[in-house]
Amino acid sequence: MKKVIVAFVILVSGLAKAQGKFEEGMGKAFSLWKEGKSKEASDLFERIAAAEKGSWLPNYYVAMVNTTSSFGMKDKEMVSAVLNKAQNALDVEMAKDPNNAELLVMQAMIYTGWVAFDPMTYGMKYSGKVIELYSKAQALAPENPRAVFGKAEYEIGGAKYFGTDTKPMCAEINRAIDLFAKFKPETPFSPKWGLDRALEAQKECAK
Template sequence: MKKLVFGICLFIGMNAFSQTAYEKAMSEKIALVENHKTADDFTALANDFKRIGDKEKTQWLPYYYAAFSTIQKGRMAMREGKLSDLDPIATEAQKFLDFAMDLSKDNAENLILQKMIHGLKMMVNPQERFMSEGMLAADALSKAEKIDAENPRLTLMKAEDTYFTPEQFGGSRARGLELFQKSLDQFKVYKTKSALDPNWGKGEAEYFIANKP
């Protein structure tokens, strides 16, 4: 009996240690996501997250962050005018996101990233791709809203779209700023499921509100 109890305690202890090691590794990498500066940094970080995911096998968050890191690389390329890089980056991000979606279905956070991936593809040629990638992006965001309407990252995506879309196509900087403010308000009360769950985006909303005309 004593051996059985000892064995159970040992198993529980080892399992707890393993989980703690996973959380520690993830926390360290997550802290780097919004602070990286180069495409190579994001590539390395995405690969680190994938390695964690491949080791854990059942956790969706490592693959989510691998996709998010790759999307961040794409948004950097977009700001630098490297539009020819966007399709391969989006394809790379999609591979990571597919793993996350397989492990966590009907997940608003994954759908928000899906929207962002379609957005990267659309920006290669907005006029030609709006009716394809633009519509797919809108559909992903609509599905996310049905699952988690008060998610501040969802509102942040709406704010970006509204702010940067020309007025003749339905955009509005004033309305965009209202949505950035709404996102900030949501960040104040939104509760993540765990310390590892997505919590990015507040800094961007703060930037636009602080720099509004």
């Protein structure tokens, strides 16, 4: 019995140490990202993903760091490099869990990155897929504010382009803000972003 207890204590200690390293690494990666060191943050998230194959979060943030870096880029090679890196990281996790709403939202964001870079080339190719992904994410997780906001924000862009009414999308943005207030991330590192963008979009709707 004593040996069993000792083995259990060693196991728990090992798990705690591993968890500590995971948390430490993730915290460092977020700090780098916050400092504007996107490449360094992406590289660290990538190393964590290689070591922590049981968690989808490091690859999710590899995808997110690189996707958000693409917005505003003008050089096609640079855009291709970061969005392909984002796609490769996301593909690893999508293969494990294709019904994770947060991963679906991230896939929609990657496609949006392509559309934002070159609307004439990628708008027709990806716009329908973006709406489909957000709709699927909402069906899987109706209370997920990022799925609700992402779809509304993307549709507003299309409505402004074609000169159609944005009121239904603005109502969805208001609903997303309410969902943000209720949303509780599963872990300290689970996605919780989006409220600031939703509030900005709400101000635009009020104009």
